[in-house]
Amino acid sequence: MRTEREMTALILGVAERDSRVRAVFMNGSRANPNAPRDIFQDYDIVYVVEETASFRAQPGWVDVFGERLVMQTPDEMDHAAGQPTDLARCYGYLMQFADGNRIDLRLMTLSRALEECQSDSQTIVLLDKDGILPPLPLPSDTAYHIRRPDQTAFAGCCNEFWWTLPYVAKGLWRGRVTYALDTLNACVRPQLLHMLSWLAGTRTGFAVSAGKSGADLPAYLPAGCWERYLSTYADAEPGHVWAAVFAAAPLFLDARIRLPRRWLSRSTKRRPKEACVICTGCVSCPRMLQKFFEQLFPPTASVFIPFRKGAALKMNRSSKTVQWTKGPLM
The missing domain is CATH 1.20.120.330 (Nucleotidyltransferases  domain 2)
Structure with a gap:
């Protein structure tokens, strides 16, 4: 099973080599300082891209991340089922790899990415080629705290x-x-x-x-x-x-x-x-x-x-x- 260091290097390496990817941030449990660490934690990753169409036109581009056992493209599935989607702004790949790792990767245009990173307190910026993402507070799980009911x-x-x-x-x-x-x-x-x-x-x-x-x-x-x-x-x-x-x-x-x-x-x-x-x-x-x-x-x-x-x-x-x-x- 690839280590966290190896997976992070792979995720960032792909982004650095692809000129269409302008920034990368991570959310989910790996960005939560209070979450217990284990080998089954997903890598919840967002690639901030200029557009999603060229990625969607080449489904095999995700092969670079490794051998997959199964993959799901939930936005594509929702679109096919007639549900409201905006594939031009957000497109996801949920990938389970043969070595046990899993990446939940979403492609987002900048406007959609800004909505995401500013609303999720569990967000860490990993790469920003152009300085397009705003400064974010230290990651925490405050957005997920139990809310007092009205x-x-x-x-x-x-x-x-x-x-x-x-x-x-x-x-x-x-x-x-x-x-x-x-x-x-x-x-x-x-x-x-x-x-x-x-x-x-x-x-x-x-x-x-x-x-x-x-x-x-x-x-x-x-x-x-x-x-x-x-x-x-x-x-x-x-x-x-x-x-x-x-x-x-x-x-x-x-x-x-x-x-x-x-x-x-x-x-x-x-x-x-x-x-x-x-x-x-x-x-x-x-x-x-x-x-x-x-x-x-x-x-x-x-x-x-x-x-x-x-x-x-x-x-x-x-x-x-x-x-x-x-x-x-x-």
Whole structure:
């Protein structure tokens, strides 16, 4: 596998020899001083060019970077699919090489490059033949820090979580486990991750990044919180999906209760108590969950779902009762 020094020399060497390339800058994790280093980090590179047409007319020009296993040209694909693109200003090549390295290379005209480098705090100028790029601050991940939500975003997150959660139950009732899992992961989980990210933000002064898919959150959440989040990932066994549902709901509520009540929108506060009890978290779990979960029963006479640390959930469809056994919820 080529080293970072070798890859950087290659990227700059190609740019220096090609008169069409006037500047080079890098962004992404390799430009983030707080990102852990490993051999699988991509090289996110921008070549500032006078035009893109001559490059697009010679697809093989990227062969100079080495033997590829696979390549994707996302702008070309979007253009072919009829999506809005501006190939004359920006054109990308995502290249996975046989030695394990990867370069995500984008060609940008100067006007487009100025928009990019001034909006991304993780930017390092590697080459500027004509002094066309502006002075940039030292690279940091500030542009990716968790943002404090406004009232609209916070209320929308709460509403979307509780609105989509019953769809998981609906899928399980109908025996459509793939639908249930897709809804859990595509609709419910993003709202849970938002809530946990905001919780991490309040504990750190909103001075940290959650990382991709929340991967950096364990360092900023209360003890045991990340383990509870991991328990919401389920395989295709219906009972395990039910367990994930009943793990996600109390975790969402616990995170919500720890956040400032001032984030509630005025419209939420004016709603009748029975309409907003779930969203505001004004009734503690599991008492509140009992009313909500009575509508989510599996189509069996009774269900016993074990959780970690000695806790378990007992549900009885005929009597419509929910009972937590001794021990913590998780």
